[in-house]
Amino acid sequence: MTAKPCSHEEAVTAAARSGDWSPELKAHRDGCLTCAELTLVVAALAADAEELVAIHAPLPDPAPIWLRAQLASRERDYRRATSAIVWVQRAAVAVTLAVGLAFVPGLWNLVKGAFTSLDLSSPVADLPRAAGSPLLVIVVSMLVLGGLALWELTAAQEN
Amino acid sequence: MIPMALTLPRTLTTDLAGRAVTMDEAAFRHLYDRTARPLRAYLMRSCGDLALADDLLQEAYLRMLRSGFEGEDDDHRKNYLYRIATNLLRDHFRRKRPESDEVPERDESPGHDEAVHLRSDVGGAMAELAPRDRQMLWLAYVEGASHQEIAKALGLRSASIRSMLFRARQRLAKQLQARGLRPELEVS
Known part of the structure; x- marks a missing residue:
């Protein structure tokens, strides 16, 4: 199965960021490779950003x-x-x-x-x-x- | 999760038109406190080196102060900072490969991999991507930048961002899946 651009990308990105999924969007995501990949990427980057922002190394003065x-x-x-x-x-x-x-x-x-x-x-x-x-x-x-x-x-x- | 749209205070300005430094020290510190950590995260994930990220971070703020940029609103100032930071990253990658005028596809400098593979699988997956892909993905999905803002920051055509972002996303998803992360695992 090859991923192609999807018209729901914007809505999926917003939902993946906020964690606020409507049942319809969730159903769409589960059946759409592009949106599933998008969800994975957005969630992974958010987790990574959170980790990097919380890094203990002090900021430059x-x-x-x-x-x-x-x-x-x-x-x-x-x-x-x-x-x-x-x-x-x-x-x-x-x-x-x-x-x-x-x-x-x-x-x-x-x-x-x-x-x-x-x-x-x-x-x-x-x-x-x-x-x-x-x-x-x-x-x-x-x-x-x-x-x-x-x-x-x-x-x-x-x- | 870090906030997507940073709420920054309006910078205080003086009436001295033409002077480079237009905000006072307190306003600068406030801006720094609000933006420095997310900006360092972006720099660190893009260049893979904490010390270098700190250097570029300081240079980005210094250039912003020197330019006298005030910005129309908080987002404008934040975008300006990220644009400076992206230009600094581009200059850094160009200096490393003077024979090429393009941003290199892979950063293979000694010590790079050790630095980039920070703690997470995501860090390792990102390290496998080209610097431009990393910057694009970060700006789009962490900072919530529009295609136009990404194009401006990376010096690319706005029309080509959608397809480039799509391909970069596919590459990252592939890397994440190779590390055992699957879409269904990330879904809340």
């Missing part, structure tokens, strides 16, 4: 789960709060690089001129000329600041 979730939540909040700063740092790096690239040809001549005219033997007298170009001061400052921003950015990402 929920406190660490809660703490880990809290930590993850705080980390996400921190990332959200610092994301604006990170974007400003990125923008600073980008602007610095753009300025640096735009002035590379002129800057090279400027730096070359500054160094060739620099007389290290008399620094006081020649200092204004060595550092005299406002453009040079701006560009060097931006490069230094850009470097610092880059360092900050890297440090922030590592953390």
Whole structure:
């Protein structure tokens, strides 16, 4: 005899779970292989579940789960709060690089001129000329600041 | 017999939209107390290892908290937990067999059989089934999940659940009968 799907399966499942069998359903089950198998499976699984739920091994403590979730939540909040700063740092790096690239040809001549005219033997007298170009001061400052921003950015990402 | 529909308290929520953890600790503990044992039973019968079941159980709750899922009602939250747990089981089985993208038909890892054959004949019979069959049967007949819920949890087409469940049930019945359990013995 081969079992085939039966239209009473839903009712048999409910009855097998609750143990509440109507005489008609019980009669049907006794003559239907599919429903007899279904009854066996549902009853066996229910007994197994009961046994497993009642197992004496203690459950894992929920406190660490809660703490880990809290930590993850705080980390996400921190990332959200610092994301604006990170974007400003990125923008600073980008602007610095753009300025640096735009002035590379002129800057090279400027730096070359500054160094060739620099007389290290008399620094006081020649200092204004060595550092005299406002453009040079701006560009060097931006490069230094850009470097610092880059360092900050890297440090922030590592953390 | 364990209750088929767990009655869970409504979780307390804050107004902090977008925050991952939306229930307070007391609500979480209450949810945990109500659902952890049945969920562990499901995990244990599916993976056959108590220690692994405990790990997956913790991970399931952690993921639920991280996701900020509140759920429409108690059943919704319970279903969500079981879906996470089922995904974790699937990931576990995939990691064990990286060459296959499908859930393996049999779990034959060392020590598996000893762990799965817990105390009952039912445990032994279930261990002979594919992990997906075990999950499907448990969700359907212990948790009372609908075909749609089972399909969602297992990543299958809803239309194919009926026939898959029928075949899985036949396989389990065969295993149970091989262990001397007959339909008439189970009938109350």
